[in-house]
Amino acid sequence: MAVINIEEAKMQVNRKGYLDIAVDPGLDLFSEIERLKKEKNCVLLAHYYQDADIQDVADFIGDSLGLAQEAARTKADMIVFAGVHFMAETAKILNPDKKVLLPDLKAGCSLADSAPADLFRAFREKHPDHLVISYINCTAEIKALSDIICTSSNAEKIIESLPISQKIIFAPDKNLGAYLKRKTGRDMLLWNGACIVHEIFSVKKITELRARYPRAKFIAHPECEEPVLKMADFIGSTTALLKYTQSNAAKEFIVGTESGIIHQMKISSPDKVFIPAPPETNCACNDCPYMKLNTLEKLYLCMEYETPEILMSEDLLKKGRIPIDRMLEISRQYNL
Ligand code: 13P
Numbered sequence: 001m002a003v004i005n006i007e008e009a010k011m012q013v014n015r016k017g018y019l020d021i022a023v024d025p026g027l028d029l030f031s032e033i034e035r036l037k038k039e040k041n042c043v044l045l046a047h048y049y050q051d052a053d054i055q056d057v058a059d060f061i062g063d064s065l066g067l068a069q070e071a072a073r074t075k076a077d078m079i080v081f082a083g084v085h086f087m088a089e090t091a092k093i094l095n096p097d098k099k100v101l102l103p104d105l106k107a108g109c110s111l112a113d114s115a116p117a118d119l120f121r122a123f124r125e126k127h128p129d130h131l132v133i134s135y136i137n138c139t140a141e142i143k144a145l146s147d148i149i150c151t152s153s154n155a156e157k158i159i160e161s162l163p164i165s166q167k168i169i170f171a172p173d174k175n176l177g178a179y180l181k182r183k184t185g186r187d188m189l190l191w192n193g194a195c196i197v198h199e200i201f202s203v204k205k206i207t208e209l210r211a212r213y214p215r216a217k218f219i220a221h222p223e224c225e226e227p228v229l230k231m232a233d234f235i236g237s238t239t240a241l242l243k244y245t246q247s248n249a250a251k252e253f254i255v256g257t258e259s260g261i262i263h264q265m266k267i268s269s270p271d272k273v274f275i276p277a278p279p280e281t282n283c284a285c286n287d288c289p290y291m292k293l294n295t296l297e298k299l300y301l302c303m304e305y306e307t308p309e310i311l312m313s314e315d316l317l318k319k320g321r322i323p324i325d326r327m328l329e330i331s332r333q334y335n336l
């Protein structure tokens with residue numbers, strides 16, 4: 001591998017968002033990553049939407065709630081986050097004294113991008129009697145402007161834990177928000193954001209697929225639009241979807257979420273068939289382009305050079321922590 005010094009590495013990260021150093025193609029990246037984890041007492045947390053190779057080398061694979069809970073309890077000195085920026089930020093907020101690394105700083109999220117802090121602050125100020133519940137898929141600035149954070153695993157319980165008279169703003173996912181309004185019967189004000197991956201599924205093509213696989217169960221993530229969710233046999237977070245495929249007797253599943261989760265579904269149920277739900281166009285749109293920016297090479301380089309690192313102000317770390325701690329506390333109460 002071409003070796004550069006740490007200053008050059010930081011300059012490269014400033015320019016590109018990641019380290020772009022040629023890695024010897026003969027290098028066994030799996031054993032190199034294992035070596036770095038041990039040498040640096042570093043824990044590797046990965047979301048289910050990561051490439052299979054990254055999932056295979058991770059210490060913990062989970063959905064957004066599981067990853068936040070794992071970040072809160074880790075004893076490691078360093079955290080490398082194979083996921084997207086808001087997830088690594090959450091890990092940093094929970095571990096202000098630890099180094100938190102993200103292989104590519106440009107691994108963002110369309111939901112997080114949909115809520116710029118200045119516009120959201122103005123919106124919140126217009127509704128001072130509302131409590132703000134924000135989906136964890138938002139920037140640290142939005143977290144700092146929120147009262148409680150939630151994920152797709154605990155949103156329903158968090159909403160139901162509030163008095164019926166409490167007025168609520170739900171941000172930034174309008175699809176998850178609309179689903180929660182239907183589930184809980186609560187009239188919430190919704191921010192107009194959406195996930196580019198979950199918005200793309202085609203009702204027409206899923207209908208055709210179901211005709212071809214009449215015994216298949218169609219499972220979907222609540223970030224999908226209402227017409228898609230209406231067709232689903234089961235709706236849940238990535239962890240809930242995975243558990244459903246493990247416990248349900250069906251042998252075929254049409255999977256309405258990012259295709260990375262199928263890796264774990266196949267590992268735990270090798271005798272079952274998993275078909276990615278088709279998007280509107282013939283693109284690979286159920287691969288999240290942000291999640292897929294992380295590669296094994298970038299992961300290895302970021303652990304070796306300890307950059308890109310997630311950094312934020314003391315103020316943001318403090319203010320962002322309050323609504324995340326509330327989420328973790330409510331999740332504990334409900335054993336989530
Ligand atoms: P969960 O991890 O809560 O299932 O959310 C899915 C997602 O889109 C993460 O970016």
Ligand code: SF4
Nearest residue numbers: 109110195196197288
């Ligand atoms: Fe964001 Fe959607 Fe990608 Fe998740 S799948 S990181 S919500 S764009």
